[in-house]
Amino acid sequence: MTNFQIFTKGFVKENPTFALLLGMCPTLGTTTSSINGMSMGLATMFVLVLSNIAISLVKNVIPDKVRIPAFIVIIATLVTLLQLFMEAYVPAIYATLGVFIPLIVVNCIILGRAEAFASKNSVFKSALDGAGIGLGFTLSLTLLGTVREFLGSASVFGHKIEALQPYGMIIFVLAPGAFIALCYIMVLFNKATAKIR
Amino acid sequence: MKSSLRNMVSVLLLIALVCAAAIGWVYELTKDPIEEAKAAKTKAALSEVLPAFESVSTPEERAVDGDKIKIYKATSKNATVGYAIETFSNKGFGGKMKIMVGFKPDGTICGTSVISHSETPGLGDKIDKSKSDFSKQFDGKHPHTFRLGIKKNGEGDVDAITASTISSTAFTDAVKRAYEQLQAYMED
Numbered sequence: 001m002t003n004f005q006i007f008t009k010g011f012v013k014e015n016p017t018f019a020l021l022l023g024m025c026p027t028l029g030t031t032t033s034s035i036n037g038m039s040m041g042l043a044t045m046f047v048l049v050l051s052n053i054a055i056s057l058v059k060n061v062i063p064d065k066v067r068i069p070a071f072i073v074i075i076a077t078l079v080t081l082l083q084l085f086m087e088a089y090v091p092a093i094y095a096t097l098g099v100f101i102p103l104i105v106v107n108c109i110i111l112g113r114a115e116a117f118a119s120k121n122s123v124f125k126s127a128l129d130g131a132g133i134g135l136g137f138t139l140s141l142t143l144l145g146t147v148r149e150f151l152g153s154a155s156v157f158g159h160k161i162e163a164l165q166p167y168g169m170i171i172f173v174l175a176p177g178a179f180i181a182l183c184y185i186m187v188l189f190n191k192a193t194a195k196i197r
Numbered sequence: 198m199k200s201s202l203r204n205m206v207s208v209l210l211l212i213a214l215v216c217a218a219a220i221g222w223v224y225e226l227t228k229d230p231i232e233e234a235k236a237a238k239t240k241a242a243l244s245e246v247l248p249a250f251e252s253v254s255t256p257e258e259r260a261v262d263g264d265k266i267k268i269y270k271a272t273s274k275n276a277t278v279g280y281a282i283e284t285f286s287n288k289g290f291g292g293k294m295k296i297m298v299g300f301k302p303d304g305t306i307c308g309t310s311v312i313s314h315s316e317t318p319g320l321g322d323k324i325d326k327s328k329s330d331f332s333k334q335f336d337g338k339h340p341h342t343f344r345l346g347i348k349k350n351g352e353g354d355v356d357a358i359t360a361s362t363i364s365s366t367a368f369t370d371a372v373k374r375a376y377e378q379l380q381a382y383m384e385d
Binding site: 032033036058060061062063064065066069070073074076077080081084085087088089091095099149152153168170173174 | 198199200201204205208209212213216219220223224227230231234235237238313315317318319320360
């Protein structure tokens, strides 16, 4: 696989949300608006790149039988550091995203990439893989968030569309709407990308 | 790498040590900025809910309903210009809600500001001033004549947010708690 393929495979072919169906908890929980979805995606991408690099660096000294606990400790540490830094230096973003940050630890995309890719590949390729998958995740979450925000509160990226205000379907902002929107987007995604994949 | 008891124990120990050290170091590093960010937030909320003031006393904490509230006294030229109360409600749709309520010395509500909440985005988060005018209806009202309860439920004079009665009730509950505590504080 070329470096370019490693980077771009996360967009469609191994898109974590629509193709691999990984990390559904943050996907469904945080995509109540475009901004929330995008921020969660970016935070995950940040951790994913760092964890892939860290795990790729230490892959040769970790005994096979304890690799999962070792990976989890590394990932949890990175997430805690991210949380502390965000709380200290960007309190505004932390205020909206704070509750979701610890959830990144249990996001199976991160452990999945550590196990499937970073523990077998070079540091550079692992970083590329993390960035690609992370970007794919960010794009999917932003798309889902935008659809839900548009249908649910008739606004896009926080900008209200006045003419449509009375028609907002509240259910799309609530939990059931997450499942409904995700399913329909997945159908369209699979239809559109059937040939590529 | 092949696993043996010795390398498993030593590698895990080493990783845990390095990670713990990193967290400890960053915790120390970010401790002061985090405190500052929190203080700045409180200060911004205070100036939002109170009339113009020169200084604010250190808050007096009081235990209420299994949690605590904070009472700030604002003064200007040695005269009390108002009280700000950091209050809460457990009746929110998404859990705990914390708001700051400012009162004039006679008990009139001067302003409110949401500190933290977990209400539904697009619905309950309209308690925030930036999202809707709901919280502005409290400004300038005296709880004596403006009954703190939801109008729709026949409990008071507060107009609830459409489709977010629970969040509106929680907000009103928090304001009411603040007023009750202010009365108790004034009597002491």
